[in-house]
Amino acid sequence: MDLHFGDSEPTDEERAAVDALLGPPESAWEGADRSEEDLRWARGGRAARDRRELLLPGLHAINDRIGWISAGALGYLCRRLTVPPAEAYGVATFYAMFSVAPRPATVLHVCTDLACTAAGADALCAGIEARLGPGSGVGVERSPCLGLCERAPAALAIRAGDPVRTAVSAPATAQAAVLAASAPDSAPEEPPAQRAVPQAGDPSLILLRRVGVVDPASLDDYRAHGGYTALRRAFALGPAGVIREVSDSGLVGRGGAAFPTGRKWQATASQPDRPHHLVCNADESEPGTFKDRVIMEGDPYALVEAMTIAGYAIGAHRGLIYLRGEYPRALQRLEHAIAQARARGLLGDDVLGQGYAFDIEIRRGAGAYICGEETALFNSIEGYRGEPRSKPPFPVEKGLFGRPTVENNVETLVNVLPILTQGAEAYAAIGTEHSTGPKLFCVSGSVARPGVYEVPFGVTLGELLALAGVRPGLRAVLLGGAAGGFVRPDETDIPLTFEGTRRAGTTLGSGVVMAFDGTVPLPRLLLRIAEFFRDESCGQCVPCRVGTVRQQEALQRIVERTGAAAAADIALLREVGRALRDASICGLGQTAWNAVESAVDRLGAYE
Structure with a gap:
């Protein structure tokens, strides 16, 4: 038995939000006015079912325009995509950023996760609620990590409309957060890159060398600082040569699992089943993690180039970026970078005149930590609840849409650029024998200079904390985020490598290093x-x-x-x-x- 919404009908605004994404309906079967022709045969069912992957973008379109998803709006979206209402309702209620109950058009999400809790999030929430009071027209929601840990405590204001408006307040005070919610367009300017990358401008940096130096909106500036050199070398090497370089470099996944990247690419490239897919996991929802956000905001063309190389290597012609819904600035920067690359022949039917077709799409998440798991992410993109699949089969055999798929996170992909420009041997010489290359660490909490730090694998925890300026009275350090483990202040000689943390009985995870002093209960x-x-x-x-x-x-x-x-x-x-x-x-x-x-x-x- 399916769920039905009775006689609920969408408002004109809700219908316009869906039609702006899907185009006007072609028949009464999709929600248009009934005609005599529609009484004779059904049209569009099979084609509409093939568009189920647009269910999540459709929910975003309604939520962005209205602020919540009514029964009428959901029913109309279901008719357009021929998705059973019960299934669509299950998807809509799966994500924290959606609401199927009426709520104010403006919602202020206040982070109450680890770094923000340590920085006084509870007092911030109390101050905001006292300032707003009843009838303010602003909803306040306590949120998991917003990925702004270097500027804790943090708040994100979202005002529904056409277009939707967002504003970040971080580090937030009650007054600043209320102002962001009341007038998103008057939000303070973006802080300098040095706030997120204390090492910005250091010539020894590899992955972060352009952040804070290059204009993230300028493709010409990116190319003037070495951009697209790696892609040209990739075309010179050929797909097999690229995979060989990545394998010889020793690069492993930077999301926490540490699976060899070259092996994953080779396994996918060798699958006879077509098409192959490439998915960039930019849904870094681990509390304390924000390195991928910093790359996407500060060096978006690097991700576009790296995905083009990865797609070329594995034989994919379509790349998908699954982006955290809480990253509005990263969304804007990536959309601009993709459009510019497409306009300049760096994406599209003939990349750099090499006869290779590749393009990139962005799919926004909507607040679900579990979608960081690769198969849950695939389900989310396909328009289902973001629940993990049983393995085997593994994604390299049957991943997105049941086809061979490579899934890597942002940091893993941008490591491909120095591998191709420096060569596998030079890259492997950085770090240690079993943990090669540079590594990004997200340092926050009781330190003087929180932010993303780039260091070679093998530095000790104490050396990294010294870079960030750890404060007196250190009580504990959390490695790897909420899914990681604590270590004592007398254990800071742990080498930050995958093998070193394993020997110490903890984990490196995605690179979270969160320090806590005695003031944190x-x-x-x-x-x-x-x-x-x-x-x-x-x-x-x-x-x-x-x-x-x-x-x-x-x-x-x-x-x-x-x-x-x-x-x-x-x-x-x-x-x-x-x-x-x-x-x-x-x-x-x-x-x-x-x-x-x-x-x-x-x-x-x-x-």
């Missing part, structure tokens, strides 16, 4: 981590769906009382943690216990 921080995993679990598998709730409940009880009762809850946490790690389908459930376990065992958080 650790039990409350752990409770926030547990709340994050409870909220972000997709609910598909029982161990994660139930286990994350039980973990949060136990930590809530521990915060409220100590002694024997706390000891009993810690024992319960260990049982729940083992079940999560052993039986969850994907990495979210498998890592949900990591940070809590490390805080209990390494830091003595409840002693």
Whole structure:
């Protein structure tokens, strides 16, 4: 039995939002006025079903224009795409940035995740709510990480309309956040790149060398600083030669799994099934992570060039960027860069006159941490709930739309540029034998200069913290974000490599380094981590769906009382943690216990 919305009809504004994306309906079967011809036969069903991948963009179109998704608007979008309303409702309610209940046209998202909590997010929320008061016309929503950890606490204002308007307030005060929500167009100018990249301008940088130096809107400026040199070398080497260079460099994925990139590309390129797909995972939702945002905002053409090279190597003619919905500036910069590259013959039917066709599309996420998992990301793009798939088959065999697919994150892809310009051997000489090349780290929390740092693999945690200016009274350092683990202040000699962190019993993850001093109450921080995993679990598998709730409940009880009762809850946490790690389908459930376990065992958080 399907879900139906009765006689709900879209408003003219809702209909216009959908039609602006899909074009006007061609028949009554898609929502146009009924004609005599429509009574004779149905038209467009098969073609509309093939456009299901436009369901998520359609939901964005409605939400951007109206501020929420009504039953009439959802029903109209379903008719246009011939998607069952029950399935579309399940998709619309899956994402945190959408609402199927009426809400104000202006919503202020205030980050309450780890870095912002440590920087006073609770007081910020209280101040904002006191200033706005009832009837303000602004909705305030407490949000998971907004990817602005170097400027914590942070807030993002979104005002629905045509066009939708956004404004970032970071570091936010109650007055500045309310101003951003009340008048998005009067938001302060973008801070200098040095705020996000303290090393900006350092000639020794490789991945970040153009950030803060090059105008991110200028293709000519990008090319004057070495842009598109790597793509020209790629065409000279040929697809197999590019894959060989990437393999010889030792490059592994920078998203946390550390899978060899060259092996993934080779496995996809060798698949006879066509077409092949390339997906850039720019949905960095791990609390404390913001390096991909900094690259996309500060050096967007680098990602466009790197994706073109990757597509050429694996035999793909279409690249998709799955971008965090909370990154409006990155969206604007990438859209501009793609349009400029297309206009100059660097994307399109004949890239650089080499007879190779490649183009890039952007698909916006809508607030779902689980969509950082590659197969959940594929489901999201295809117009389904962002739930992970069982593996095998692996994405290199059957990925997006059931075709061979390479999925890499932004940092992994931009590493391809220096590999081709310097050569695999020179690149492999950076770092260590098993962790080659430069690595980006997102440093935040109790440091004087938070931001993205580029260092070669092998530097110690202490050396990185010294670069950022760690403050006195260091209590703990969180490596890898909410899915990572804590280390003590006396463990800062850990080498920052994949093998080094494994030997130390922790993880490098995506490169999060978050420092906390004694002013941050650790039990409350752990409770926030547990709340994050409870909220972000997709609910598909029982161990994660139930286990994350039980973990949060136990930590809530521990915060409220100590002694024997706390000891009993810690024992319960260990049982729940083992079940999560052993039986969850994907990495979210498998890592949900990591940070809590490390805080209990390494830091003595409840002693």
